[in-house]
Amino acid sequence: MKGSSVPAGEGSPAASVATSTSPGLRPPTRRGTELVMLAFAAGLVTLALILVELNQERSLSLRILWLGLAYLGLFGAAHLAVRRWAPYADPVILPCVALLNGLGLVVIHRIDLAFEGVTLPDGTVWDPVAFKQVVWTGIGLVLFAATLKFLSDHRTLARFGYTFGLAGLVALMLPGVLPGFIAPEINGAKIWLRIGPFSIQPGEFAKVLLMVFFAAFLVSKRDLFTVAGRRFLGMDLPRARDLGPLFAAWGVAVAVMVLQKDLGSSLLFFGIVLVLLYVATERAAWVVLGVGMFSGGAVIGWKLFTHVQQRVANWQDPIGRYDILGGGYQIAQSLFGLATGGIGGAGLGAGRPEMIPERNTDFIAAVIGEELGFVGLAAVLLIYMVIALRGLRGAISVRDSFGKLLGGGLAFALCFQVFIIVGGVTNLIPMTGITAPFLSYGGSSLLANYILIALLLRISAAARAPQRAPKPKPQQPAIADQHTVMVERPK
Amino acid sequence: MNTPLRRVGIAMMVMIVLLLGNATWVQVINADEWRLDPHNKRVLLDEYARKRGLITVADGTVIADVKETTDRLRYLRTYNNGPAYAPVTGYLSVIYGASGMERAENDLLNGSDDRLFARRVSALITGRDPVGGNVQLTLDSKLQQVAYDQLTAKGFTGSVVAIKPATGEILAMASTPSYDPNRLASHDSQEQQAAWKELTADGNGTPLINRATQGLYPPGSTYKVVVAAAALADGQTKDSQYTAAGTINLPGTSNAPFPNFNGQPCGGGQTASMELALAKSCNTAFGEMAAKVGKSKLTAQSNKFGFNDSDLKVPLPVETSVLGAIPDEAALYQSGIGQRDVRVTPLQNAMIAATIANGGKRMQPYLVSKVLGPDLKQIGETKPDELDTAMTSANAATLRDMMIQSEVNTGGEGRLANIQVASKTGTAEHGEKASENKPHAWYIAFAPAQKPEIAIAVIVEDGGDRGLGATGGKVAAPIGRAVMNAYLAGR
Numbered sequence: 001m002k003g004s005s006v007p008a009g010e011g012s013p014a015a016s017v018a019t020s021t022s023p024g025l026r027p028p029t030r031r032g033t034e035l036v037m038l039a040f041a042a043g044l045v046t047l048a049l050i051l052v053e054l055n056q057e058r059s060l061s062l063r064i065l066w067l068g069l070a071y072l073g074l075f076g077a078a079h080l081a082v083r084r085w086a087p088y089a090d091p092v093i094l095p096c097v098a099l100l101n102g103l104g105l106v107v108i109h110r111i112d113l114a115f116e117g118v119t120l121p122d123g124t125v126w127d128p129v130a131f132k133q134v135v136w137t138g139i140g141l142v143l144f145a146a147t148l149k150f151l152s153d154h155r156t157l158a159r160f161g162y163t164f165g166l167a168g169l170v171a172l173m174l175p176g177v178l179p180g181f182i183a184p185e186i187n188g189a190k191i192w193l194r195i196g197p198f199s200i201q202p203g204e205f206a207k208v209l210l211m212v213f214f215a216a217f218l219v220s221k222r223d224l225f226t227v228a229g230r231r232f233l234g235m236d237l238p239r240a241r242d243l244g245p246l247f248a249a250w251g252v253a254v255a256v257m258v259l260q261k262d263l264g265s266s267l268l269f270f271g272i273v274l275v276l277l278y279v280a281t282e283r284a285a286w287v288v289l290g291v292g293m294f295s296g297g298a299v300i301g302w303k304l305f306t307h308v309q310q311r312v313a314n315w316q317d318p319i320g321r322y323d324i325l326g327g328g329y330q331i332a333q334s335l336f337g338l339a340t341g342g343i344g345g346a347g348l349g350a351g352r353p354e355m356i357p358e359r360n361t362d363f364i365a366a367v368i369g370e371e372l373g374f375v376g377l378a379a380v381l382l383i384y385m386v387i388a389l390r391g392l393r394g395a396i397s398v399r400d401s402f403g404k405l406l407g408g409g410l411a412f413a414l415c416f417q418v419f420i421i422v423g424g425v426t427n428l429i430p431m432t433g434i435t436a437p438f439l440s441y442g443g444s445s446l447l448a449n450y451i452l453i454a455l456l457l458r459i460s461a462a463a464r465a466p467q468r469a470p471k472p473k474p475q476q477p478a479i480a481d482q483h484t485v486m487v488e489r490p491k
Numbered sequence: 492m493n494t495p496l497r498r499v500g501i502a503m504m505v506m507i508v509l510l511l512g513n514a515t516w517v518q519v520i521n522a523d524e525w526r527l528d529p530h531n532k533r534v535l536l537d538e539y540a541r542k543r544g545l546i547t548v549a550d551g552t553v554i555a556d557v558k559e560t561t562d563r564l565r566y567l568r569t570y571n572n573g574p575a576y577a578p579v580t581g582y583l584s585v586i587y588g589a590s591g592m593e594r595a596e597n598d599l600l601n602g603s604d605d606r607l608f609a610r611r612v613s614a615l616i617t618g619r620d621p622v623g624g625n626v627q628l629t630l631d632s633k634l635q636q637v638a639y640d641q642l643t644a645k646g647f648t649g650s651v652v653a654i655k656p657a658t659g660e661i662l663a664m665a666s667t668p669s670y671d672p673n674r675l676a677s678h679d680s681q682e683q684q685a686a687w688k689e690l691t692a693d694g695n696g697t698p699l700i701n702r703a704t705q706g707l708y709p710p711g712s713t714y715k716v717v718v719a720a721a722a723l724a725d726g727q728t729k730d731s732q733y734t735a736a737g738t739i740n741l742p743g744t745s746n747a748p749f750p751n752f753n754g755q756p757c758g759g760g761q762t763a764s765m766e767l768a769l770a771k772s773c774n775t776a777f778g779e780m781a782a783k784v785g786k787s788k789l790t791a792q793s794n795k796f797g798f799n800d801s802d803l804k805v806p807l808p809v810e811t812s813v814l815g816a817i818p819d820e821a822a823l824y825q826s827g828i829g830q831r832d833v834r835v836t837p838l839q840n841a842m843i844a845a846t847i848a849n850g851g852k853r854m855q856p857y858l859v860s861k862v863l864g865p866d867l868k869q870i871g872e873t874k875p876d877e878l879d880t881a882m883t884s885a886n887a888a889t890l891r892d893m894m895i896q897s898e899v900n901t902g903g904e905g906r907l908a909n910i911q912v913a914s915k916t917g918t919a920e921h922g923e924k925a926s927e928n929k930p931h932a933w934y935i936a937f938a939p940a941q942k943p944e945i946a947i948a949v950i951v952e953d954g955g956d957r958g959l960g961a962t963g964g965k966v967a968a969p970i971g972r973a974v975m976n977a978y979l980a981g982r
Contacts, residue, residue, distance in 0.1 A: 374515065422510050
């Protein structure tokens with residue numbers, strides 16, 4: 001799977017036909033499909049940008065075409081990176097990510113237009129951020145390509161499990177324990193580090209780092225965890241001493257909730273650990289136990305902290321608490337936007353996202369729901385689902401346990417994060433501020449998620465690539481064409 | 492590990508389905524609850540952001556226009572010659588809502604009327620903003636100006652209503668003091684608030700009230716035409732004889748005088764005919780006449796002229812004119828000269844004049860002649876509508892002839908040259924100490940008497956510039972004559 005081994009014209013029809021009809025040759029890489037879908041995504045995003053400009057009654061110019069081409073160029077480069085360094089990677093994931101990222105850019109630009117020249121309540125003039133987000137996208141894609149280039153085999157990561165674990169823990173806890181001038185409290189959450197002109201959210205990276213650690217840890221200790229403890233209510237309970245990691249994770253989640261007042265990250269983190277434990281041990285008891293522990297923690301948090309109580313009360317009655325400070329105003333505005341958008345939406349650029357708070361970060365899904373309607377929001381959710389399921393497919397078909405665990409965890413993390421933030425925005429669950437992957441404005445989230453996607457692609461590439469077996473098995477069809485593959489566990 | 496991974500996949504799909512289900516609830520099924528919540532300013536802002544339709548008068552002159560702005564409300568409502576037309580157009584204010592025609596025809600003007608449905612659908616498809624329909628009024632711009640100028644020239648508080656007898660078209664509707672609706676339509680909320688404070692302050696003469704439709708006044712002697720109509724319908728004639736005494740005691744009392752104007756006897760004889768009593772406006776004769784007709788027939792006749800019609804809309808809602816309680820014969824005497832608890836709007840009194848002019852057929856008065864789509868294509872037209880036959884044509888002709896005599900007997904300036912007018916004046920006492928309060932001056936008339944083209948009612952509150960010595964003939968008649976002259980001159 002070295003880059004040099006990729007034949008030219010892999011995606012061309014002739015090559016595909018040749019590979020699919022001749023057993024023993026390499027299975028199709030489907031990179032051509034990826035490129036076509038990327039071009040389609042670029043077309044959609046350009047169209048969205050045109051709609052925004054039209055609805056905002058700005059003059060159309062060739063500039064938009066250039067922007068669309070630049071976007072295609074950016075992701076075309078990412079495509080080339082995949083083609084070179086992970087040729088057998090899943091072809092659907094990158095176009096889906098590109099579409100979400102592009103839509104996010106258009107919406108962020110659209111919000112910039114709504115606030116063009118507006119003086120904010122704090123006296124500063126609105127600072128357009130769309131261009132910054134473009135830069136972040138570029139950096140994110142560089143990081144994406146670098147991950148693919150320097151991580152030719154995801155199993156390498158398992159070797160540095162503990163290092164990643166320590167780094168992740170530090171990153172996660174740092175803003176919570178550092179003093180206010182470096183780690184200021186913004187909108188009630190202490191999750192930022194301010195270094196010079198940059199603000200970063202180390203928690204976004206911690207998410208990926210800790211997942212690598214947990215996957216590595218669980219794979220190495222897997223046999224331990226499957227040793228049954230006592231049976232209770234028809235379930236095999238784990239032995240008490242094996243509960244250590246779960247308690248540790250629970251402790252971290254609670255610490256994040258207490259120190260950083262960041263309910264979303266806390267929930268996300270704990271959910272990921274729980275799923276990793278479940279996948280590693282194949283035992284539902286962990287899930288039941290974990291859910292129980294989290295519920296307990298949540299109840300205690302609710303009893304102890306007013307900001308938790310506020311979120312729950314706002315969730316139950318946004319309108320009744322509309323005028324209260326820290327009350328239901330935000331969620332109510334989000335619901336107003338969503339409901340006014342209705343089925344078809346107001347049209348990109350024709351809604352009133354300026355009325356929605358935190359419109360280009362936490363509540364960006366509400367802006368999409370208002371302007372693109374239920375149809376647009378549903379499409380976005382389904383794209384997320386496609387990414388997560390394609391990632392999961394890679395995890396299912398990859399041969400090594402670490403890859404399975406990491407891939408499954410990454411896919412779940414993406415989907416769960418979407419559930420937490422969109423569920424909050426649409427008032428399905430209490431609102432907890434985290435970003436919508438690839439849509440929300442913010443460099444940290446974008447960079448971390450591009451690394452996440454690069455890892456998913458790496459795992460899917462490993463799953464679909466022909467085995468580098470010294471003894472070829474000519475009768476075996478491409479792995480991707482099989483639904484389930486029974487593989488031996490690596491020792 | 493693949494079984495738990497597949498279950499994780501199902502969990503991810505469940506999460507997305509939950510989000511989709513909740514989005515369906517918020518955006519589709521339960522959307523109206525959120526969309527129509529009073530805290531949601533979007534619907535209101537959308538309404539204002541839509542290009543509102545114009546209001547024009549009969550000759551096409553635009554009296555309520557829209558101007559595009561750069562602020563977030565997008566369109567500014569502007570009123571041309573605002574104060575002259577304000578009682579009809581009303582105002583459109585973001586803070587204080589709408590009044591007058593802006594309110595009565597709001598659905599059409601803002602484009603949500605069902606008659607504009609097809610255009611809304613096409614706007615949806617073409618992506619253009621829906622635009623409101625236009626309203627064309629029956630008002631005659633020249634006449635409206637004369638009416639307004641006549642009232643304001645001497646600073647009168649009062650109202651003029653002119654109706655085309657054959658159709659019910661309202662040719663003029665003035666009310667003073669008036670106001671400039673542009674200030675209330677301003678997009679500067681401070682300007683709006685300042686204007687509102689000023690216009691609703693005590694002692695400023697309640698300019699926001701359209702006296703023509705909302706002002707209820709004792710009709711005084713103008714009501715005698717209704718009593719005469721009831722008497723004619725009851726079989727009495729213009730030659731029937733009534734007391735000519737200058738003062739009588741009210742029946743059932745020994746010391747409650749019921750005098751003619753200045754206590755003068757009604758002509759030279761012991762008795763006076765109905766014709767003479769109307770021409771000289773003799774109270775004693777009409778008290779006797781009302782008693783002779785009786786309460787029930789007088790009530791029935793009044794209702795045929797439009798009293799007690801709480802549904803009357805032109806389409807501005809009209810206050811209900813009433814006869815009031817008549818517990819005994821003394822009350823019937825007093826009511827018979829339009830005092831006690833009889834209350835009419837200027838519009839009602841104009842309708843009485845118009846009905847007599849129209850041979851006894853009462854036409855529905857109306858202000859909107861046509862409604863036009865945004866493309867100026869006609870989508871609706873008001874057809875003249877006969878509401879009731881208040882009098883036989885013979886009786887109406889008799890009453891007309893008596894009113895011609897009344898006009899001959901009436902003083903005041905501005906008599907029309909070469910045009911025969913049928914009229915009745917009124918000098919209505921009001922308030923606790925009627926003799927110390929300045930009376931309201933009334934004048935109802937139509938012309939040309941034999942082939943009426945215009946019927947008018949004029950009221951000047953509190954004696955106008957004549958104080959206690961005011962009479963309908965001296966204060967109100969010149970205004971009415973000027974309006975009729977303006978309409979008939981050059982025809």
